[in-house]
Amino acid sequence: MRGGAVKAILVLDNGACFSGYSFGAPGERCSELVFNTSMTGYQEILTDPSYKGQSVVMTAPMIGSYGMMPEADEGDAPAVEGFVVREACEAPSHWNSRESLRDYLVRHGVVAIGGIDTRALVRQIRERGLLHACLATGDADPAILLEKARQYRGLDGIDTVQHVTTRVRYVYAARPHPDAPRVAVLDCGVKRRMLGMLAESGCGVEVFPAGTRATEILATHPDGVLLSNGPGDPAGLPLVLDTVRSLIGKVPVFGICLGHQLLALALGGRTYKLPFGHHGGNHPVQDLQTGRVEITSQNHNYAVDVSRVDEIEVTHVNLYDRTVEGMRHRTLPLFSIQYHPEAAPGPHDSTYLFAQFHRMMRPRVSVAG
Numbered sequence: 001m002r003g004g005a006v007k008a009i010l011v012l013d014n015g016a017c018f019s020g021y022s023f024g025a026p027g028e029r030c031s032e033l034v035f036n037t038s039m040t041g042y043q044e045i046l047t048d049p050s051y052k053g054q055s056v057v058m059t060a061p062m063i064g065s066y067g068m069m070p071e072a073d074e075g076d077a078p079a080v081e082g083f084v085v086r087e088a089c090e091a092p093s094h095w096n097s098r099e100s101l102r103d104y105l106v107r108h109g110v111v112a113i114g115g116i117d118t119r120a121l122v123r124q125i126r127e128r129g130l131l132h133a134c135l136a137t138g139d140a141d142p143a144i145l146l147e148k149a150r151q152y153r154g155l156d157g158i159d160t161v162q163h164v165t166t167r168v169r170y171v172y173a174a175r176p177h178p179d180a181p182r183v184a185v186l187d188c189g190v191k192r193r194m195l196g197m198l199a200e201s202g203c204g205v206e207v208f209p210a211g212t213r214a215t216e217i218l219a220t221h222p223d224g225v226l227l228s229n230g231p232g233d234p235a236g237l238p239l240v241l242d243t244v245r246s247l248i249g250k251v252p253v254f255g256i257c258l259g260h261q262l263l264a265l266a267l268g269g270r271t272y273k274l275p276f277g278h279h280g281g282n283h284p285v286q287d288l289q290t291g292r293v294e295i296t297s298q299n300h301n302y303a304v305d306v307s308r309v310d311e312i313e314v315t316h317v318n319l320y321d322r323t324v325e326g327m328r329h330r331t332l333p334l335f336s337i338q339y340h341p342e343a344a345p346g347p348h349d350s351t352y353l354f355a356q357f358h359r360m361m362r363p364r365v366s367v368a369g
Contacts, residue, residue, distance in 0.1 A: 005021035005022065005023075005115075006021065006022040006026070006137055006138065007019065007020075007021065007022065007137065007138060007139065008020050008021055008022040008111075008112075008113040008114075008135065008136065008137045008138075009113070009135070009136055009140050009142060009145065010082075010084060010113050010116065010121075010133055010134075010135045011133065011134050011135075011142050011145040011146050011149055012033065012124065012131045012132070012133050012149060013131055013132040013133065013146070013149040013150045013152070014124070014128055014131060015146060016121075016124055017142050017146075018113070018116040018117070018120075018121060019116070020113045020114050020115035020116040021113070021114055021115045022111070022112065022113060022114075022137040022138075023085075023088040023090075023101070023102045023105065023112050023113075023114045024083060024102065024105035024106060024110045024111050024112030024113075025105060025106050025108070025109045025110055025111055025112075025137075026111070026137045026138065027109070027111045027136070027137060028111065028134065028135065028136040028137070028140065028145075028148075029055065029081045029082045029111050029134070029135050029136075030081075030132065030133070030134045030135075030148050030149060030152040031053060031054055031055040031081035031082060031132070031133060031135075031152070032053060032054045032055070032130060032131075032132060032133075032154060032155055032301075033054070033055050033057065033084075033125060033130070033131045033132065033133040034051075034054050034055075034056060034057070034125070034130065034276065034277055034279050034301070035056070035057040035058070035059055035118075035121075035122045035125055035276070035279060036056050036057070036058055036059065036279040036280050036299075037059050037279070037280030037281070037282055038058075038060070038280050038281040038282075038297070038345075039060045039281070040060075040066075041281060041297075041343070042058060042063050042064070042101070043068055043069070043072040043073065043104075044072055044073075044074050044191075044193075044343070045058075045080075045299075046078045046079070046080055046083065046104075046110070047072075047073045047074040047075045047076075047077065047078055047079060048074050048075065048079060048191060048229075048299060049074070049075045049079045049164035049189030049190070049191070049229070049230060049231060050079070050189055050191075050229050050230055050231045050257065050258070050299045050300070051079045051080045051081075051231065051299065052079045052080075052081075052160045052163055052164050052189065052231035052232070053081060053155045053158070053160045053231055053232060054080060054081060054155075054231075055080060055081045055082030055083065055084060055133060055135060056080050056082075056083055056084065056279070057084040057085075057118055057121055057122060057125070058083075058084065058085050058086075058118065059118060059119075059122055059280075060086075061086045061087060061118075062085075062086065062087045062088075062089055063085040063086075063087070063088060063089065063101065064085075064088050064089035064090075064092060064100065064101030064102070065089040065092060065093065065094075066092055066093065066094035066097060067092025067093075067094050067096075067097025067098065067099060067100055067101065068092075068097060068098055068099050068100070068101060068103075068104040069094075069096050069097060069098050070098060073192065074191040074192050074193060075164070075189075075191070075192070077108055078105070078108045078110050079164060079189075079231070080110060081111075081135075082110070082111045082112065082113070082133075082135040083105065083110055083111075083112040083113075084112070084113050084114075084116065084118065084121070084135070085112070085113075085114045085118065086114070086115075086116065086117070086118045086119075087114060087115070088101060088102065088112070088114040089101065090102065111135050111136070111137060113135055113137075125276050126275075126276060129275040129276055130273070130275065130276050130277065130301065132149050132150070132152045132154060133149050134146070134148045134149040134152070155231070155232045155233055155236075155301075156233050156235075156236070156273070157233055157235060157236045158232055158233060158236045159232070159236045159237055160230075160231040160232035160233075160236070161188045161189060161210045161230045161231065161232065161237055161240065161258075162210070162211075163231075164188075164189040164230065164231060165187045165188060165189065165209050165210035165211070165230075166187045166207055166208075166209050167209060168209070169206065169207065169208050169209065169212070170206070170207050171204075171205070171206050171207075172185070172195045172198075172199065172205040172206065172207055173195070173198070173199035173203070173204055173205040174204055175203070175204030176202055176204070179362070180202050180203060180204055180362075181202075181203050181204070181223035181224060181358065181361040181362050182203065182204040182205075182206065182220075182221075182222050182223050182224075183198055183203045183204065183205050183206070183222060183223065183224050183225070183226055183357075183361075184206055184208055184217050184220060184222035184224070184225045184226070185198070185205060185206065185207045185208065185225075185226045185228055186208055186210060186212065186217070186225060186226070186227050186228060186240070186243065186244075186259070187207050187208060187209060187210055187228055188210045188227070188228050188229065188230030188237075188240065188258050188259065188262075189228060189229055189230030189231055189258070190207065190228035190229065190230075191228075191229060191340070191342060191343075193342040193343070194226075194228060194229065194256065194340075194342040195207070196342070197341070197342045197351070197354050198226065198354060200354075201354040201355060201357070201358050202358060203224075203358065203361075206220065206222070210230070210237075210240050211239060211240070212243065213242075213243055213246075214242075214243045214244075214246030214247050214250070215246070217243070217247065218247070218250055218251065222251060223251070223252070223361040223362065224251060224252040224253065224254065224357060224360065224361040225247055225251050225252070225253050225254070226253075226254050226255075226256070226259070226357070227244060227253065227254070227255040227256065227258070227259025227260075227262055227263065227336070228256060228257075228258070228259055229256050229257035229258050229259065229299070229340065230257070230258035230259075231258070232258075233271075233273075233301075233302060234258060234261040234262050234265055234271050234302060235265070235271060237262065240262060241262055241265055241266060244262045244263060244265075244266040245266045248263075248266060248267070248332065248334060249332055251333075252333035252334065252357070252360045252361050253333070253334045253335075253336075254334075254335060254336065254353075254357040254360075255334075255335075255336030255337070256336065256337060256340065256341070257299070257300055257337075257338060257339070257340060258300070259336060260304065260326075260327070260336035260337055260338050261300075261302055261304055261338075263327075263334065263336045264304035264305075264306050264309075264312075264324075264327070264336075267306065267309050267311065267312055267329070268306075268308070268309045269304055269305055269306035269308070269309050269312065270304070270305050271302045271303065271304050271305070272302065272303060272305060273301055273302055274300075274301055274302065274303055274321075274323070277299075277300060277301035277302075278298035278299070278300055278318070278320075278323075278338075279298060279299050279300075280297070280298060281295075281296075281297040281298075281343065281345035282295060282345065283295070283296045283297070283298045283318060283320060283339065284296070284318070284319040284320065285316050285317065285318055285319065285325045285326070285339055286316065286317055286319055287315065287316055287326070288314065288315055288316065288317065289315060293319065294316075294339075294346060294349035294350050295345050295346045295349055296325075296339035296340070296341075296343075296345065296346070296349070296350060297339060297340045297343030297344070297345045298338065298339045298340065299340065300338060303323040303324060303338070304323075304324050304327070304338070305324070306324065306327055310330075311329055311330050311331065311332075312327050312328070312329060312330070313327065313328055313329075313330055314326070314327050315327055315328050315335070316337060316338075318338075323338070324338065325337060325338045325339055326338065333360050335356070335357075335360075337350075337353060341353045341354065
């Protein structure tokens, strides 16, 4: 541990214990523990609302080298419960950095630990499946933290969307011209870049809280609805699921990540929990219609099974584990994907999806992409 640094400790519910140094706020957090394989983009990861209720282990060995900049935030504040790295960079060198990673985490109250063997930690998660953990700073008692980690309930069946959705309806972008489509976004934890991509594709964008009923959304006469990404278990969102069911067949729908899972449930499919989820920017996904492979960014613990839903055609699969990454309805204007096209690790592999949604809403209008 670094000389003079405040101690920190991470205890897993299987009894494993990792000691290091604190480089964030003081405190204690219990959460699900996931790892992310991205080499960069730690600020986007920290502020992605889909991480609500989870602590993130970064597999890249050094994090924080280019500092923090407001324009990279995907939400209003960090969503992670805790942050775990091998080495935290104390002196960022990027010309556009506004503050260090440490200062940012302290300012936002995020508990973080560095100086641990993240390779060994990730191996624990890969071999044993998703783990619950308790992270604390200072002279915490490992035995007490272990008991807290084992008592932590987890996110299954829990509504975590309520903590990250907007509280008020708002217009993100006005229509650029009278013939442009208007998109209603059901905000389950939408990322800012996702809204930006909709606007850049030529859409007017209005954002609705996750608890909004379908009748209220349809009363605004949108040309399409985007079901956004978000955290946690889709089965823990019965009211949102009712809204999704009521939108199907009434308006073109595009679902992303959690929105994809909600559509699968609404159409009669099922969701199931992956051993340790998909979190990172290097997941190869094949488009079954073209054979083309996209390099994608992903952040989810649940996958969908629509094998018994005749109305649904699977359009994309993950080449790591063959899980469903995309689907479309055979007759209705509806499609969805499991990955994050706005994150752009490709970098432009998946931008065509926003143009596809645009054409679904305005089939006679030519759009780029």
